Amino acid sequence: MNLATPLFDNSLPAIRTSIAGISNAKYEQLTDGSKEIYKQVLRIFERHKLEYFLFAGAIVGYVRNGRMPPWNDDLDVIIFEDQIQIFENRILPLLRECGYACWPVAAPYTGGGYHILALQQDANSRRASIELADGIPVVVPWAQIDVFYTSVDEAGFIRNLSNWGMYHTKEVPETWVRPGTFIHLDSFRARVFSNYEDDIRHEYGNVAANIVVHSHDKVALKLMGSDWEKFEFDYDALLSTRVRGIPPSLSRKRLAEFVPDANRRFETSADENFDAIAKTICEDALGHVTLTGADQSFWVLDLKRLFPSVKLEVLIGTEREAKRAVHLRRFIDSVQFSDPTIRKIYEDCLLANDTTISRRSGST
Numbered sequence: 001m002n003l004a005t006p007l008f009d010n011s012l013p014a015i016r017t018s019i020a021g022i023s024n025a026k027y028e029q030l031t032d033g034s035k036e037i038y039k040q041v042l043r044i045f046e047r048h049k050l051e052y053f054l055f056a057g058a059i060v061g062y063v064r065n066g067r068m069p070p071w072n073d074d075l076d077v078i079i080f081e082d083q084i085q086i087f088e089n090r091i092l093p094l095l096r097e098c099g100y101a102c103w104p105v106a107a108p109y110t111g112g113g114y115h116i117l118a119l120q121q122d123a124n125s126r127r128a129s130i131e132l133a134d135g136i137p138v139v140v141p142w143a144q145i146d147v148f149y150t151s152v153d154e155a156g157f158i159r160n161l162s163n164w165g166m167y168h169t170k171e172v173p174e175t176w177v178r179p180g181t182f183i184h185l186d187s188f189r190a191r192v193f194s195n196y197e198d199d200i201r202h203e204y205g206n207v208a209a210n211i212v213v214h215s216h217d218k219v220a221l222k223l224m225g226s227d228w229e230k231f232e233f234d235y236d237a238l239l240s241t242r243v244r245g246i247p248p249s250l251s252r253k254r255l256a257e258f259v260p261d262a263n264r265r266f267e268t269s270a271d272e273n274f275d276a277i278a279k280t281i282c283e284d285a286l287g288h289v290t291l292t293g294a295d296q297s298f299w300v301l302d303l304k305r306l307f308p309s310v311k312l313e314v315l316i317g318t319e320r321e322a323k324r325a326v327h328l329r330r331f332i333d334s335v336q337f338s339d340p341t342i343r344k345i346y347e348d349c350l351l352a353n354d355t356t357i358s359r360r361s362g363s364t
Helices: 032-047 055-065 080-096 196-204 228-242 251-258 274-285 296-306 319-327 340-358
Strands: 052-056 074-079 101-104 113-118 129-133 136-139 143-152 157-159 181-186 188-192 210-215 219-225 261-267 288-292 311-316 336-337
Touching: 032 074, 032 080, 032 143, 032 188, 032 296, 032 319, 032 340, 052 055, 055 074, 055 181, 055 188, 055 196, 055 228, 080 101, 080 113, 080 143, 080 340, 113 319, 129 274, 157 188, 261 274, 274 288, 274 296, 288 296, 296 311, 296 319, 311 319, 311 340, 319 340, 336 340
Parallel strands: 052 188, 074 143, 261 288, 288 311, 311 336
Antiparallel strands: 052 074, 101 113, 113 143, 129 136, 143 157, 181 188, 210 219
């Protein structure tokens, strides 16, 4: 039996997208969209000299095979007490100006840290969906970074200020953490514990033989005593044989033959899904597309993946759409606005991002 089979619902279509992951997966997913956000936020941390340490699930994956697990749906970082003032007085205002939703962790862990989020369709629900194709709704995972406020107790172990996080009870020595070291993880650089391998063994055991697909409070699969290499082989084999990388209406042959005409332009209707838009681009040899629907800007990563030379324009109608467009600006060629107020929100957010990202790390 393929060890990864329980992670997918075989009664549903299996289509992989950059923004929403695999359409029939039963676990919370790491996506290219989330990676784009993580890279931007960690760059802000580093530009402004915040001493943070990435740990937990992302580093479990790094110790296993040098990559984050496919189910790593958020990043966890700790900052020590001497960094809290820098984070709250300098970093948080910048993040908010840059369009990120930031709020303190709620009871019973009040005072334990902060959540940083982006790519939200609905601020109140993680389950809001958009349509990949007719009859195929998908959920775009929130890009989330959790910041854990951390102290050192009398015995030299790190503790969360409000008992938040598994590490709080694991008696992790502060000497394993500082001064830290940098690694390259997927598409970004991050500071991690100095002794990150010791920490992973101490907190999670032998991660090469114990596989737990866990996101927030949900466990999708638990394989204790199973070889990671065997699981990874099975997982990759399943994806390569059962999961499509293109929407239903496209074929690899037709996509390979696609040649855009720079003079052919198209404006989507607001209710068109990703499949319909991709089909029209391919069939009509479009060179310029304007996305008009409120959630259509989510698909810019995938449209650029399939049609890299097609110019993508986004019509922005709300504050949330404006911030999303700024965060995904690397995949957008031009923008339009429904009114001057929305334009101002976009321009302010864009300026904050450009200023913050370009500012040298010695700046204050």
